[in-house]
Amino acid sequence: MAAALERPPPEAAKPLLGLLVGIAQASFHGHAEVTEELLREQLYPDLAPQEFRALQAKMAGVVKSIASADMDSNQLEAFLTAQTKKPGGITGDQAAVIAKFWKNHRVKIRDSLINQSRWENTLKNINWRVDVKSQSRHMDQLNSPVAIVEMELGKNGQESEFLTLEFDEIKLNQMLKRLAEVEDSITSLTQAT
Structure with a gap:
């Protein structure tokens, strides 16, 4: 599975990477203008709204789980492997895209979560x-x-x-x-x- 998680995503995986970035922007960086409608129009215009909503909810759950645990590469690989084996989970190609996304965005998301958790100056x-x-x-x-x-x-x-x-x-x-x-x-x- 390690080799599968490290391969670059194929051209068809670019919308998924965009969705993950959009989820991070909306969930962790406070960009309210990144809405479900905007993401669907820009990334998955041919997908029915309910199908897109299900995909977005699944990916948001995965990203939030990864971010809340601040997973390192070993934890991420184990988590994604488990998600691919779970009924209704993610595919191997989706796991590769998620791994690439997390590798590139982990520090920014972690810093954003830390800043959001501070109550005082x-x-x-x-x-x-x-x-x-x-x-x-x-x-x-x-x-x-x-x-x-x-x-x-x-x-x-x-x-x-x-x-x-x-x-x-x-x-x-x-x-x-x-x-x-x-x-x-x-x-x-x-x-x-």
């Missing part, structure tokens, strides 16, 4: 520096070191927010202590499993 960038106060209302704060932390927060595809924090030596030590506590907690949780 993420830290995109962080810069820090230490300054010395040259002006202050209080004389005892002059020439004291101050840590300036600048963070860029946001989601992919959205405008970033910037957060600037200023820490004196005491606050910086408190923050470092808390970070060490968080690190210890994470370490103890990961070692327990």
